[in-house]
Amino acid sequence: xxxxxxxxxxxxxxxxxxxxxxxxxxxxxxxxxxxxxxxxxxxxxxxxxxxxxxxxxxxxxxxxxxxxxxxxxxxxxxxxxxxxxxxxxxxxxxxxxxxxxxxxxxxxxxxxxxxxxxxxxxxxxxxxxxxxxxxxxxxxxxxxxxxxxxxxxxxxxxxxxxxxxxxxxxxxxxxxxxxxxxxxxxxxxxxxxxxxxxxxxxxxxxxxxxxxxxxx
Numbered sequence: 001x002x003x004x005x006x007x008x009x010x011x012x013x014x015x016x017x018x019x020x021x022x023x024x025x026x027x028x029x030x031x032x033x034x035x036x037x038x039x040x041x042x043x044x045x046x047x048x049x050x051x052x053x054x055x056x057x058x059x060x061x062x063x064x065x066x067x068x069x070x071x072x073x074x075x076x077x078x079x080x081x082x083x084x085x086x087x088x089x090x091x092x093x094x095x096x097x098x099x100x101x102x103x104x105x106x107x108x109x110x111x112x113x114x115x116x117x118x119x120x121x122x123x124x125x126x127x128x129x130x131x132x133x134x135x136x137x138x139x140x141x142x143x144x145x146x147x148x149x150x151x152x153x154x155x156x157x158x159x160x161x162x163x164x165x166x167x168x169x170x171x172x173x174x175x176x177x178x179x180x181x182x183x184x185x186x187x188x189x190x191x192x193x194x195x196x197x198x199x200x201x202x203x204x205x206x207x208x209x210x211x212x213x214x215x216x
Contacts, residue, residue: 021047025055032056037065041189041207048203049195057191059182064163067187068137068208069215071162072097076136078205079129079161081105081122081146081168085139088202093209104128122146126153134159137208140166141201144173151180164188165204167196 025046034042038060046055061067075098080086086103094101104110104125114121122143129138130153138161140147147166154160166181166188168174178190189204 018047028052029055034058034060040211041065041204044203044207045200048199049197051195054191054195054200057193057195059178059188059190059192061187061189064187064189065208065211068163068165068189069212071135071137072099072209072212073215074135075099076162077102077133078137078139079104079126079133080138080201081125081140082142082198084198085141085201085205088198089139089205090209093206093213097212102129102133120145123149126150130154130158130161133161135162137161137163137165137205139201139205140164140168141196141198142168144168144170144177147177147181148173151177151184154184154186160186162187163208164190165201166190167200167204169196169200170194 022043025043029052042055042058045058046052072094078089078094078099078101080101080103082105083103086101089101091101105121107128110121110124110128114124120143122145126146126149130150138150147168150164164181164186166178167190168177171194174194174196178192181188181190
């Protein structure tokens with residue numbers, strides 16, 4: 001079967017599919033209060049999730065976008081909570097600036113220490129990451145414990161990330177971890193409520209990377 005012939009009425013070119021998707025988002029999103037700087041993040045989050053409610057629940061620190069662009073353009077590290085986030089980030093875009101992606105949850109030392117302390121690997125992974133990625137981007141798309149530990153470490157005087165992208169998902173502590181993040185005086189992108197996930201965190205990082213490419 002020739003796919004192009006069999007499915008003539010459908011768009012099959014990736015650029016056209018993405019372009020049409022963004023047109024539909026613009027048509028259907030309705031009124032919102034996001035700035036021109038913030039809206040591309042909202043677009044990509046909705047594009048990744050097909051969830052307008054989630055898109056409209058996003059919250060931004062006033063310096064979030066510029067902080068994220070600066071972190072990428074200056075080659076800072078990107079730390080993720082799980083592999084699903086790290087593999088979704090467009091490496092071609094960030095590596096040209098010298099950025100590297102780090103996911104410590106499978107690190108042997110992290111696994112060993114988490115078992116010894118009887119805590120989640122996400123907690124120990126954040127303790128390792130915060131020491132190695134000052135000024136970088138922390139992208140959390142799964143574990144509320146990772147975000148809560150990151151917040152705790154920052155409050156205790158740990159080196160500050162340049163930007164925290166916090167989209168943990170679920171029923172236990174996900175909402176609360178985001179509320180705590182929004183209390184910090186540090187650049188963040190997050191959302192209100194239980195929704196979130198790896199694809200959402202990836203969408204936010206990739207949107208910022210695109211912006212970084214376009215800034216002289």
